[in-house]
Amino acid sequence: MRRDREPVTVEKIRAAYHARRREVRARLAEFGEVWRGAADERLWEEMVYCIFTAGASARMGLGSIEAVRHLLARGTQNELAAALQRKHRYPNSRSGYIVATREFLESDCGMRLRERLEGFADPWERRDWLARERRIKGLGYKESSHFLRNVGYRGYAILDKHILRCLAEVGRINSPRPPSTRERYLATEESLRGFARDVGVDFDELDLVLWSLKTGEILK
DSSP states (O other): OOOOSSSSOHHHHHHHHHHHHHHHHHHHHHHHHHHHOOOOOHHHHOOOOOOOOHHHHHHHHHHHHHGGGGGTTTHHHHHHHHHHHTTTTTTHHHHHHHHHHHHHHHHHHTTTTTHHHHHHHHHHHHHHHHOTTTSSSSSSSHHHHHHHHHHOOOOOOOOHHHHHHHHHHTTSSSOOOOOOSSSHHHHHHHHHHHHHHTTTTOOHHHHHHHHHHHHHHOOO
C-alpha cells in the first residue's frame, strides 16, 4: 500500500475507504476476536504494546513486544531494558513503565484486566481510568484509546499525528498539534465523529482509513 504524501481530501478519503473497506473491517474483526477469546495475559500484552507505541511507531511497538513477550509476566526492569536494547528508542523508561504498571494492576485487580474493564458502565470512565490513573504509566488518552480499540472496544478515537494531520487538512481542526487536555481530546474526538457522519464512513473504520492514507499501512 503506497503512502500518500499529498494533503488528504474528502474525495481521497472516500476512495480509500471503498478500496480498503474489506481489509479495514477484517482488522477491526481481529480486534473484536481478542476481546471474545483472549486471556488476561493477552490483554496485558496489548497494553504493553500501546505503552511501546507512545512516542514511537507501530512497527517499533511490534518489534519490542516480540523481544519482551517472555518477560511480560515476571521480568524485572533490568531484564526488560536489556531485551529492548536496539528494539526501542527508550528501553530504560519503557521497561520502568511496564514494571510500575504491572505492580499497580497486580494490586488493583490481580491482573484480571477483562473483569476490571467490564466493571465500567460508562465508556468514558473506562478510558479516564486508564489515562488518568497515575500508577498506569505511559498511556494518556491517545494510547488508552489505542489499547481499548486493540482489545475490541469501539467508539474511541486514536488521535495520533496522522489522524490529526488529516483532520487539519480537511479543515475540521485548526492545528494538528496533539490535544493537551481531556477536554481538548474529547472536542477533537467529537470533530472526528462529526466528520465520519458527514463523509458516510463508520467512525472506527475511518480511523484506520485515515491512518493508512498517511502511513501506507493498516496495522494495529
